[in-house]
Amino acid sequence: xxxxxxxxxxxxxxxxxxxxxxxxxxxxxxxxxxxxxxxxxxxxxxxxxxxxxxxxxxxxxxxxxxxxxxxxxxxxxxxxxxxxxxxxxxxxxxxxxxxxxxxxxxxxxxxxxxxxxxxxxxxxxxxxxxxxxxxxxxxxxxxxxxxxxxxxxxxxxxxxxxxxxxxxxxxxxxxxxxxxxxxxxxxxxxxxxxxxxxxxxxxxxxxxxxxxxxxxxxxxxxxxxxxxxx
Numbered sequence: 001x002x003x004x005x006x007x008x009x010x011x012x013x014x015x016x017x018x019x020x021x022x023x024x025x026x027x028x029x030x031x032x033x034x035x036x037x038x039x040x041x042x043x044x045x046x047x048x049x050x051x052x053x054x055x056x057x058x059x060x061x062x063x064x065x066x067x068x069x070x071x072x073x074x075x076x077x078x079x080x081x082x083x084x085x086x087x088x089x090x091x092x093x094x095x096x097x098x099x100x101x102x103x104x105x106x107x108x109x110x111x112x113x114x115x116x117x118x119x120x121x122x123x124x125x126x127x128x129x130x131x132x133x134x135x136x137x138x139x140x141x142x143x144x145x146x147x148x149x150x151x152x153x154x155x156x157x158x159x160x161x162x163x164x165x166x167x168x169x170x171x172x173x174x175x176x177x178x179x180x181x182x183x184x185x186x187x188x189x190x191x192x193x194x195x196x197x198x199x200x201x202x203x204x205x206x207x208x209x210x211x212x213x214x215x216x217x218x219x220x221x222x223x224x225x226x227x228x229x230x
Contacts, residue, residue: 015210024207043091052106072098125157135151
């Protein structure tokens, strides 16, 4: 049965969908709230990230402006930390929190953090699986179960990637908190508020991991590998 027409599918992934909706709302509302609160030191997101890199002896990473809303990310291949417009030049607590989080990824890279290396290694396979997993699954429904099994194997790669992402993102926020406190960027109250932004953002990664894992469990159930009928 096709996914969207199978009520069992929606029962399986309902918790993940609800968590995703909540995480999206929480992230947007928290970021928006503290994007209106300026830091006492008047430091921009780009300046905060640069200070983190400097204090940790990281001199081979560039900080660039990028478009999009909350499109901030660190590219370990090119050694570039890209910050969105709402972060790069903003002096808000949200901007500083997000910028320091991304700088935390650069710190992971510089120190050879194993989980970041694993996630980077999984990127090509994950990109391939995200394109072809559902294609093989759909073909399996109509032609032959072998394609369905192959599609589920490919989908599992994406699940592994989403699970590996969790410790990577949590550790980057942990490094950001330590660095912000160590540099005296924020007052204790400001630090607590910036942490709320980081915690809300982590929810989005958690929701994505839960949703992908529940979807995989559904596929295994439908294949008869978890007590369902093939």
